[in-house]
Amino acid sequence: MDRTQLADFLRRCRTRLSPADVGLGPGARRRTPGLRREEVAQLTGMSTDYYTRLEQARGPRPSRQMLTALARALRLTDDERDHLFHLVGEEPPRDRSSSGHVRPGLLLVLDRLYDTPAMVVNDWGEVLAQNPMAAALSGDISARPPGKRNMIRRYFTDPDMRRLVPPEDQEEHARSHVANLRAVLAARPDDLAPAALVAELRAASQEFAALWEAHEVAVRRSAVKRFLHPVVGLLELECEVLLSSEHAQRLIVHSARPGTESYERLELLRVVGLQDLAARG
Incomplete structure (x- = not known):
């Protein structure tokens, strides 16, 4: 592990970004360009002290999960992500479809969707990135361990996630x-x-096992979905799925038609939900 080169690379990548580039507010007046260390730490889910030690060339060797989080937070290209892994002495992921690396352009689109829930997932349900509105709608995925960020796993094993779907819609969601x-x-x-x-859920959920045996096949596409939010109530949202075939990733955007009750409730969620996230942060 080349700590000196790693520290230099992280600093340079951090200083080339602005808060707007990663969906953050401008905050207080900045004396130096780029993101602050605590902002990078916030985006990656690590402590500020841990990240600071990496930039000071005295930190521990980051795990592969942490390297993936850093690459995403710093909006690294595929080549830059590979370089980051090499600096730590790790072999970069070669399977682009399941590496968890989100292209900077896709993250840029996600960051611009500040008033509607949006997230990037891979084709088997791993949530790779989400904006604050998505966190307000269905929970902050960054607060979960890397192995617990799959939306399909959550649906079949997490009662809180299940309660976000009206009872009459739950069977269709599961299918x-x-x-x-x-x-x-x-x-x-x-x-x-x-x-x-699949093996995990067949063992953990009788419902999943029964549906798996039914052998239905359907790729997730755009649809209308309803959410039963504990604060703002029932939301009927248009779910648009935009595909990135090269990386087997999808940008999922939820929106409500202007003038509807769901639109007003989504606006309320933007105010109430984001205030709650700020308070917990």
Whole structure:
């Protein structure tokens, strides 16, 4: 691990970004260009002290999960992400479809969607990035360990996630999740990650196991979805799914039609939900 070069690379990548580039407010007046260290730490889910030690060339060796988080927070290109891994003495992920690296351009679009819930997921349900509105709608995924950020796993094992869906819609949601996972596993039978998720959920959920045996297949596409939020109530949202085929990633955007009750409630969520996130931050 080359701590000196790693520290220099992190500093240069941090100073070339502005808060607006990563979806943050401008904050207090800045004496130097770029993001602050505490902002990078916030975006990656690490402590400020941990990140500071990395920039001072005295930190511990980051894990692969932490390197992936840093690459995402600093909006690194694929080549820059690989360089980051090499500096730490790690082999970069070679399977782009499951590496968890989100292209900077896709993150830029996500950051601009400040008033509607949006997130980037891979094709088997791993949430790779989300904006604050998505966190306000369905929970802050960055607060979860790297292995607990899968939306399909959450739907079948987390009662809080299940309660966000009206009871009369839950069966259809479950069928959609399983049918999509079927399609992914058939397309990439040698990819260990989705196969492991299927094995885990077949053992953990009788509902999942029964749906899996039904052998329905359907790729997730745009649709209308309803959410039963504990604060703002029922939301009927247009769910648009934009595909990035090169990386098997999807940008999922939820919006409400202007003039509807759901639109007004989404506006309320933007105020109340974001205040709650700020208070917890």
